[in-house]
Amino acid sequence: MSSFPDVRPRRLRRSAAIRRLVEENRVAPAELVLPMFVKEGLTEPRPIASMPGVVQHSRESLRKAAAEAVHAGIGGIMLFGVPERKDETGSGGIDPDGILNVAIRDVVAEVGDGTVVMSDVCLDEFTSHGHCGLIAPDGTVDNDATLAAYAEMAVAQADAGAHLLGPSGMMDGQVGVIRRALDAAGHTDAGILAYAVKYASAFYGPFREAVESTLQGDRRTYQQDPANLRDSLREVRLDVAEGADLVMVKPGLPYLDVIAAVRDEVDVPVAAYQISGEYSMVEAAAANGWIDRERAILETLTSIRRAGAQIILTYWAVEAARLLRERY
Template sequence: MSAQFPVARPRRLRRTPALRRLVAETRLSPADLVLPMFVKEGIAEPNPIGSMPGIVQHTRDSLRKAAHEAVAAGVGGLILFGVPAVKDAVGSAADAPDGVVQTALRDLASDLGDSAVIMTDLCLDEFTDHGHCGIVTEAGEIDNDATLERYARIAVAQAEAGADVVAPSGMMDGQVAAIRRALDGAGYPELPILAYSAKYASAYYGPFREAAECAPQFGDRATHQQDPANAAESLREVRLDLAEGADMVMVKPAGAYLDIIRQVRDSVDVPVAAYQVSGEYAMIEAAAERGWVDRERTIDESLVAIRRAGADIVLTYWATEVAQRLAR
C-alpha cells in the first residue's frame, strides 16, 4: 500500500446497513418508549388536536383501543393526561374517585394487567379553571404549600385507581416528599414516583396546552418552572427530588435540553426519562408535511439523539408508530 493512503479507515464499518446496525452505539427499543395519551370527559368521538396532527383527545373507549395498539407494538408505558368536563379553582376533578383520569386508570389496569406500565401525570393545570399548576392566592400567586396538599390527595386517588407510577409535574418545592408521605401513609409504599425534576418554562409546550386545555388564564409558569438559561439549577432540583424519595427523574423538554439530559445521566444512578414534547412533535410534523424533511428519518434521528444524550426512557407521541416500525 502506498504511504499516501490512510491505514485507519473508519468507513469500513459503515459500508452496509448490516454493519452499521451491528456496530451502532445507541439503539431504540419499543420497551424504552412511553406514549402520552389525552382522555377527555364527555365527548362521544375522539377529538383531533389541530396543532398536533395525528393526536387526539380520546374518549374512554378510544383510549382503551389506542392503549391496546401501543402495548401490542411493544411500547413500554403509557402516561395519562385528563381533561375534565368541569373545572374549578382547586381542580376538584383531579382526585375525584369518578374523575376522568381515575376512570381511565381502572379501565386500563383491568385491560392491560402488567403488560405495560401505566403512569399518570400528577398536576392541577388540566383541572383548574385558571390553568395554573397549583392553588392561586388572591394576589394571583401560586401557593406552594397549599398545592402540596392537593398533590398528596391526587397521588392517593391515582394509586387507588391503579396507577403503576405517579409523575408529579408541577415543579412545586417539596412535592416529591409530600407525595411520598401520602402514598406511604395510604398503604402504597411500593408505588414509584417519576419526578419531573428538570422541567423548563419552555415555548415548546404550546400544542400541549391545546391538547390538555390548560393554557394559563393569566401570567405564566416561570415562577415555578426552570429558566431555560440555567443548567446547574437542574442538578440541584434532581438532587432534592431524589433526597425526597423520587425513584426516577425526568428532563422536559428533550430536544433543546440534550446537555441537561447528559448532565443528569452522569450525576445519578436512577433511571432518567426525557419528554419529547408537543412542540417538538408539531415542528417535525409540520416540516414533513411541507416536504422539508424526511419524516421517518427525522423522527428516528430525534429519538436516537435523546437516547444518546443519556435518557433511559423517552416519552414521545410517536411511541406506537416507532415501535411498530422497529418490529418490521
C-alpha cells in the same frame, strides 16, 4: 504498502448490516412511553389540530388504543385527563370519579400489568386559571397549599391503579410529600417518576390545546429558566433525596446537554419527554415536504437516547416501535 490514508473509518459504514452491527446507541420499543389524553364526555376521538395524528380520546377509544400500545411492545402509557368543568382548586383531579382517575381504572382493567400505567400528578388540566397549583390571595401560586392537593391527587391515582405517579408541577417538596402520602395510604409499591427538570419552554404550545388549557399568565415562577443547568441538577438531587424512583427532563431535544448532565448526576433511571412542540415541528416540516418524516422521528429519538435518557416519552411511541422493528 497500503495507500494513504492508513486508517479508514468508512469501512464500518459501507453497508446497512455493518452500520447496525457497530451502532453505539439503539432505541428499543420497551423504552418508549406514549402520552395519551382522555376527554370527559366524548363519544369518539377528537383530533388535536396542532398535533396531527394525536387525539383526545373517549374512554372507549382510550381502552382500545392502550391495548394497541401494549401489542406494539412499548414500555408504558402516560395519562392526562381533560375534564368538562374546571374550578379554582382543580377538584376534578382529586375526585375518584374524575376523568383522569376513571381513565386510569379503565386502562388498568384493559391491560393490567401488560405495560406501565403512569399518570400526571398536576392541577393545570383541572384548574380554571390553568396554573399547576392553588392561587394565593396575592395572585401567586401557593407552593405549600398545592402540596397538600398533590398528596390527595397522587393517592387517588394510586387507588385507581396507576403504577407510576408523575408529579409535574415543579412545586418545592412535591416528591417528598407525595411519597409520604402514598406510604401512609398503603401504596408503598407505587413509584414516583419525578418531573425533576421541567423548563418554562416555548415548546409546550400544542399540549395546551390538547388539554384545553385556560392558563392566565405564565409559569416562570415555578418552572425552570432555560438558561440554567446547575439549578436543574440541584432539583434532581433534591427529588432523589425525597424518594423519586425515576427522574425526567422536559423538554427533550432543546436540552440534550441537560439530559447528559442528569445522567451523570444520579443512579436512578433517567427519562426525557419529547414534548408537543418537538412533535409538531417535525410533523409540520414533513407535511411541507421539507424533511424525511420517518428518518427524522428515529433520529430525534436516537439523539435523546444518546444523550443518556433510558426512557423516552413520545407521541410517536407506537409508530416508532414499528419503525424500529422494521429497522432491526
